[in-house]
Amino acid sequence: MTTAGTSPKREQAPTGQGDSPGGSAPEYARSTAKKTGAEIVWDVLASEGVDVVFGYPGGAIMPIYNALHQRPIRHVLVRHEQGAAHMADGYARASGKVGVCLATSGPGATNLVTGIATAMLDSSPIVCITGQVSSSLLGSDAFQELDITGVTLPITKHNYLVTRAEDIAPTLREAFFIARSGRPGPVLVDITKDAQQATAAIEPRPRPVRLPGHRPAHHPSAEDLTRAAELIAAAERPLIFAGHGIIKAEASAQLMELVEKTGIPVASTLLGLGGFPATHRLSLGMMGMHGEAWVNTAIQESDLLIALGMRFDDRVTGNLKTYARKARKIHVEIDPSELNKNVQVDVALAGELRRTLTDLIPRVAQRTCTPWVQHIQALKSSSAARDIQYMPHNGRLHAAHVIHDLWWLTRGKALMVTDVGQHQMWEAQYYRHERPRQLITSGGLGTMGFALPAAMGARFAQPGEEVWVVVGDGGFQMSAAELSTCAQEGIKLHVAIINNGYLGMVRQLQQFFYENRYTATPLQNPDFVKLAEAHGLNGLRVTRREEIPEAVAQARASACTTVIDFRVEQEDSVYPMVPSGADLDEMIRRPQDDSEVCAISPWSSGAV
Amino acid sequence: MSPSHQRTFIVHVEDRPGVLNRVISLFRRRAYNIDSLTVARTERPAISRITLVVVVDDREARLLEANLYKLINVLYVEDVTHQGPLVRELALIKVKATEETRSQLLQVCDVFRARAIDVTPSALVVELTGTPDKIDGLIEVLRPSGIIELVRTGAVAMERGARSPLAGVLDVEPPEQAA
Numbered sequence: 001m002t003t004a005g006t007s008p009k010r011e012q013a014p015t016g017q018g019d020s021p022g023g024s025a026p027e028y029a030r031s032t033a034k035k036t037g038a039e040i041v042w043d044v045l046a047s048e049g050v051d052v053v054f055g056y057p058g059g060a061i062m063p064i065y066n067a068l069h070q071r072p073i074r075h076v077l078v079r080h081e082q083g084a085a086h087m088a089d090g091y092a093r094a095s096g097k098v099g100v101c102l103a104t105s106g107p108g109a110t111n112l113v114t115g116i117a118t119a120m121l122d123s124s125p126i127v128c129i130t131g132q133v134s135s136s137l138l139g140s141d142a143f144q145e146l147d148i149t150g151v152t153l154p155i156t157k158h159n160y161l162v163t164r165a166e167d168i169a170p171t172l173r174e175a176f177f178i179a180r181s182g183r184p185g186p187v188l189v190d191i192t193k194d195a196q197q198a199t200a201a202i203e204p205r206p207r208p209v210r211l212p213g214h215r216p217a218h219h220p221s222a223e224d225l226t227r228a229a230e231l232i233a234a235a236e237r238p239l240i241f242a243g244h245g246i247i248k249a250e251a252s253a254q255l256m257e258l259v260e261k262t263g264i265p266v267a268s269t270l271l272g273l274g275g276f277p278a279t280h281r282l283s284l285g286m287m288g289m290h291g292e293a294w295v296n297t298a299i300q301e302s303d304l305l306i307a308l309g310m311r312f313d314d315r316v317t318g319n320l321k322t323y324a325r326k327a328r329k330i331h332v333e334i335d336p337s338e339l340n341k342n343v344q345v346d347v348a349l350a351g352e353l354r355r356t357l358t359d360l361i362p363r364v365a366q367r368t369c370t371p372w373v374q375h376i377q378a379l380k381s382s383s384a385a386r387d388i389q390y391m392p393h394n395g396r397l398h399a400a401h402v403i404h405d406l407w408w409l410t411r412g413k414a415l416m417v418t419d420v421g422q423h424q425m426w427e428a429q430y431y432r433h434e435r436p437r438q439l440i441t442s443g444g445l446g447t448m449g450f451a452l453p454a455a456m457g458a459r460f461a462q463p464g465e466e467v468w469v470v471v472g473d474g475g476f477q478m479s480a481a482e483l484s485t486c487a488q489e490g491i492k493l494h495v496a497i498i499n500n501g502y503l504g505m506v507r508q509l510q511q512f513f514y515e516n517r518y519t520a521t522p523l524q525n526p527d528f529v530k531l532a533e534a535h536g537l538n539g540l541r542v543t544r545r546e547e548i549p550e551a552v553a554q555a556r557a558s559a560c561t562t563v564i565d566f567r568v569e570q571e572d573s574v575y576p577m578v579p580s581g582a583d584l585d586e587m588i589r590r591p592q593d594d595s596e597v598c599a600i601s602p603w604s605s606g607a608v
Numbered sequence: 609m610s611p612s613h614q615r616t617f618i619v620h621v622e623d624r625p626g627v628l629n630r631v632i633s634l635f636r637r638r639a640y641n642i643d644s645l646t647v648a649r650t651e652r653p654a655i656s657r658i659t660l661v662v663v664v665d666d667r668e669a670r671l672l673e674a675n676l677y678k679l680i681n682v683l684y685v686e687d688v689t690h691q692g693p694l695v696r697e698l699a700l701i702k703v704k705a706t707e708e709t710r711s712q713l714l715q716v717c718d719v720f721r722a723r724a725i726d727v728t729p730s731a732l733v734v735e736l737t738g739t740p741d742k743i744d745g746l747i748e749v750l751r752p753s754g755i756i757e758l759v760r761t762g763a764v765a766m767e768r769g770a771r772s773p774l775a776g777v778l779d780v781e782p783p784e785q786a787a
Contacts, residue, residue: 149626150629153626153629153630153633154633154637157678157680158679158680161625161626178680211680212622212683212777213621213622213679213680213681213682213683213684214680215677335674335678336674336677337671337674337675337677337678339674340667340670340671341671
């Protein structure tokens with residue numbers, strides 16, 4: 001590839017001012033004033049509707065920070081750039097809009113990497129703007145120079161190196177378009193310092209983005225939709241899988257319509273939780289490695305899977321050779337490269353989910369699935385005996401109780417953000433997510449340290465919501481420095497540390513598969529209450545279940561972020577568990593004679 | 609893996625810095641070995657064409673095609689393996705040649721329609737365009753005489769017939785703007 005070619009994009013870019021027809025352009029459009037690249041950055045962000053950005057300044061991005069002075073865009077100063085990327089991600093997941101983060105060149109940019117990869121694996125639309133050394137220094141190993149477009153090539157949907165001020169506006173517009181269109185994802189725009197400083201004419205009227213190679217919208221054919229409808233009509237034991245795509249495409253209403261018309265029960269992926277209300281009579285809960293036992297059994301027995309906006313991740317399928325062998329499969333997915341990737345399907349519908357469901361529903365015959373649903377109910381009641389919630393009380397505090405009680409005390413309405421590990425699975429199992437975007441969690445990459453910064457981003461997206469961070473003692477310490485950001489920015493969160501003194505999920509694997517050799521998993525933690533107080537925040541400790549309501553009440557009443565250190569049972573495990581690579585119905589179940597366990601919630605009937 | 613699994617892809621891309629890297633990274637990430645790769649400009653300004661030969665099975669080929677389409681700068685992908693495409697490669701072969709052996713070597717080259725483009729007292733440089741098989745054939749015939757140096761371009765491929773692969777791509781309306 002040569003570097004000398006003139007890009008088609010550039011040829012189509014407006015070449016002068018005032019080319020709008022009929023002279024009807026607004027005043028600014030006729031302006032011939034020039035602005036610096038740095039000013040143009042903020043102009044474009046404002047025109048894209050950005051009201052908050054998360055970042056950390058440094059030498060190579062100074063002009064952009066300088067141009068931020070006295071602009072109406074809120075800047076949140078993070079303590080580590082990874083936090084900035086997670087905040088942008090959390091903001092995007094909670095709002096459905098594009099999140100934006102800023103970092104300087106070199107180490108600033110590389111610190112974003114984990115956050116960008118997290119957004120990539122969970123298809124979260126973020127735009128990362130990084131400063132770069134001046135173009136004359138590119139490739140010279142100048143101070144803080146790093147090839148960040150090279151580094152982030154595999155973890156961005158697309159990325160750019162911009163070396164000219166006049167390219168900044170069109171590139172940023174493309175970046176936002178690419179980030180949010182089709183299957184969303186992170187886009188990085190690296191801008192050299194000289195491009196930030198140079199001036200360029202303001203584009204009179206931005207043209208719509210034109211990317212001839214970018215095909216975000218696919219639509220399945222009428223024949224394929226009809227075939228899918230026929231399979232649905234013929235199935236006796238069908239299941240719907242609700243994936244993250246339901247939430248991304250805002251297709252919950254369509255999913256509900258399909259379910260009401262057909263009576264087909266719905267299982268969710270981890271990231272799909274909330275796409276279908278958990279308390280609906282046909283909601284089965286989560287599938288997969290730590291999914292509900294009855295769901296995994298039902299999947300193996302089903303004769304039709306209707307997979308909506310999910311990608312048959314190995315955490316969902318277990319052993320592919322034995323996965324849902326009796327089932328025909330319909331897969332609706334916006335990204336054609338996901339179709340037939342892991343699981344061979346009978347009808348592959350490449351399409352935008354909301355539109356595809358809208359087109360599919362009229363073709364589907366009204367039906368019920370009563371015997372099948374009754375069968376699943378029977379599976380469910382026989383497994384309920386193993387649920388920790390129904391086991392006799394022994395006075396110890398279990399994570400499942402904490403989550404259950406948080407659900408009860410927040411009336412199931414809180415915006416939940418979790419980190420990665422045991423607590424994440426307990427949250428998924430015991431909180432009941434009723435609406436899209438109610439649960440924010442790192443699925444694909446499984447990033448510890450995600451929760452606290454992601455929740456801060458979510459707070460800006462949903463200022464009216466009560467935001468709870470559920471985080472392990474290990475993951476919390478990976479980004480605990482952001483407590484300082486919470487204090488400085490006056491962000492109010494409720495942080496529930498599920499503290500068991502271990503890297504719990506790894507400890508569980510050591511218990512199950514490595515003969516209880518707890519190598520490098522015990523944690524000596526700081527005093528989390530004092531840590532919160534050191535930041536001027538509220539800190540509480542809970543060691544007994546009876547103390548939970550008072551702690552929650554105090555946290556809600558507090559004006560600032562409250563950190564609650566829940567000291568839970570140290571060696572509890574997440575059940576059921578499908579060992580990695582095992583058949584989906586080969587689950588390790590909670591031992592039924594497990595006497596370590598406790599009680600039906602004092603605040604609810606046993607029926608939950 | 610047998611050569612029967614060799615697949616030929618034609619990938620039209622925007623001629624921008626780093627695009628080749630993005631395309632190749634798809635193959636690198638999956639640890640495929642690329643058998644042949646050629647890149648050059650096309651009849652359209654700012655569009656380059658990559659001919660790529662790689663050993664993959666049918667399913668992998670489909671997924672590779674879908675993944676290539678995910679790249680923003682990729683305009684059009686064709687898996688031409690089963691369409692009997694025209695495939696050509698260029699080779700320059702420097703072979704030992706003395707007064708005694710030269711005329712015999714030139715006769716062999718003639719059979720292959722190869723041309724001598726440089727002659728010195730002790731060597732010949734031969735240019736050959738043809739299918740990769742044909743080039744393999746000439747190399748085998750020349751090898752006993754002593755090949756000093758050999759360079760091949762890798763395959764370029766084109767579909768038969770009057771259709772322009774880009775006609776339907778660049779002349780259509782832009783993609784729908786996302787909401």
